[in-house]
Amino acid sequence: MEGLMQNHEEIAEYFRIHGVSVIFLFRRNLLRRMISVLANEYDRKAKLLNGTHKSHTHSVKEAEILAKYKPKINATLLKQNLRQVNDTTTKALGYFKSTRHIILYYEDVVKNRTKLLDVQDFLKVPRMDLKSHQVKIHKGSLSSQVENWNDVNKALIGTHYESFLHQDH
Ligand SMILES: *[C@@H]1O[C@H](CO)[C@@H](O)[C@H](O)[C@H]1NC(C)=O
Numbered sequence: 001m002e003g004l005m006q007n008h009e010e011i012a013e014y015f016r017i018h019g020v021s022v023i024f025l026f027r028r029n030l031l032r033r034m035i036s037v038l039a040n041e042y043d044r045k046a047k048l049l050n051g052t053h054k055s056h057t058h059s060v061k062e063a064e065i066l067a068k069y070k071p072k073i074n075a076t077l078l079k080q081n082l083r084q085v086n087d088t089t090t091k092a093l094g095y096f097k098s099t100r101h102i103i104l105y106y107e108d109v110v111k112n113r114t115k116l117l118d119v120q121d122f123l124k125v126p127r128m129d130l131k132s133h134q135v136k137i138h139k140g141s142l143s144s145q146v147e148n149w150n151d152v153n154k155a156l157i158g159t160h161y162e163s164f165l166h167q168d169h
């Protein structure tokens with residue numbers, strides 16, 4: 001992502017010349033995204049220590065073990081971090097607006113599998129029934145997934161990020 005942002009002009013030009021299309025996959029709930037990122041970082045480090053890294057969690061047992069880990073979120077920096085993610089996203093969309101692209105939101109795909117047909121149409125591949133074999137690590141409410149939910153709650157109540165606290169897809 002960093003390289004993409006720093007060298008966006010060259011990359012957009014490369015995409016244009018080579019006819020590359022881009023799929024933007026975002027989350028609407030940036031708080032959930034942050035929790036996911038922290039959990040994945042933990043997962044990666046834990047796996048690295050053990051010598052093997054699997055980025056996709058295929059075993060339910062493994063997923064359960066990982067789900068026990070609860071990240072602690074720095075509440076002081078939270079709003080600032082959320083704003084940064086929003087800014088970066090907005091910038092990225094600006095940089096690549098003339099690249100052929102499709103924007104997908106994770107929440108929409110989960111709710112509405114028809115979105116995946118849109119992607120296949122976008123990619124101009126024949127429509128197939130796509131089933132994900134990935135096991136979702138986090139189940140249940142956001143509040144149960146963070147070590148210091150009270151701090152997070154306090155930091156976001158009354159801000160325009162407040163809805164992130166309540167949205168469980
Ligand atoms: C790492 O390996 C140890 C010993 O084999 C095991 O007990 C532990 O659960 C593993 N941890 C992870 C995160 O896979």
Ligand SMILES: *[C@@H]1O[C@H](CO)[C@@H](O)[C@H](O)[C@H]1NC(C)=O
Binds near residue numbers: 074075076077
């Ligand atoms: C949050 O991050 C700031 C800046 O890095 C740091 O000064 C502060 O101690 C952190 N707070 C917690 C609770 O870790």
Ligand SMILES: *[C@@H]1O[C@H](CO)[C@@H](O)[C@H](O)[C@H]1NC(C)=O
Binds near residue numbers: 086087089090160
């Ligand atoms: C960034 O935040 C603004 C204001 O809350 C919102 O309208 C916009 O959709 C957000 N952008 C992204 C890319 O999430």
Ligand SMILES: *[C@@H]1O[C@H](CO)[C@@H](O)[C@H](O)[C@H]1NC(C)=O
Binds near residue numbers: 112114115118
């Ligand atoms: C599901 O997605 C399709 C394709 O994007 C859209 O046409 C349809 O209105 C969506 N359905 C709902 C219930 O949101």
